[in-house]
Amino acid sequence: MARGRRENTARATATGTGAADEQRTVTTVRHGAGYHLLLWGLFPLLGAAGGWLLSNVPGWLPALPDWVSALPFLPGPEKIEAVAGLSGPVLTIVLAVLGAGGGVLLAASAYDEVITVEVDDAAVRVAASGATTEVARDRFGVAFLDGKELVILDVDTAEVVRVVTDHDARRLRDAFAAHTYPWSEGDPHEGTYRRWLDGTAELDDHVQALLRTRREALASKDTGDAAALRRELAEHGVVVRDEEGRQYWRALTGRGD
Known part of the structure; x- marks a missing residue:
């Protein structure tokens, strides 16, 4: 692979018990520093700009939809009304700070979909939402993209990894290859x-x-419960996938039909 396309490859040292250190190559697929700078710079800036614009709209409080006052980074309806009583530069500063705070929370929540994939000759590790899943080589079946989700199956065809990612398919394919x-x-x-x-x-x-139960979770868009039920179904030998709100299933090949 060309030098320019190996920018995501890092060298790490693995030490064996009672043996000399040996080099192992780890191929890592992650977002670069520019992505993180954009995330933490753009969202707070847009939030602050939105607050500034709002401060220049006469009678802006009645124009706010009800769901806005329920956002977790806002101080609540009563305090919003108190903010509405402000005027001039003070109002602008307060709304800009609130907007920037909302942007910071949005940037933090975006990290739920920021994943890092590390591949070496012994195992594959996928880090997402603060947790890391490791799949040893002797348990690794196949990897593929299902829409925007990276999926890894084990040798029994069970899903051991399913995470949303915006990493390019070619980068992921090359890392595994x-x-x-x-x-x-x-x-x-x-x-x-x-x-x-x-x-x-x-x-x-x-x-x-x-x-x-999972059908109800999908209908109410409870993605957390739907994912938990997917894992529970796998424990019973059933793999499930979703298409346009409908569930499709297959039996794990390692456990028979």
């Missing part, structure tokens, strides 16, 4: 999924109940 991990241009088991219908004969009552 550099250490000879399998990569697929799409889900290799796509043809084995079947649409879930309530009462499907192949699934037991408990799995049916999990899928019903």
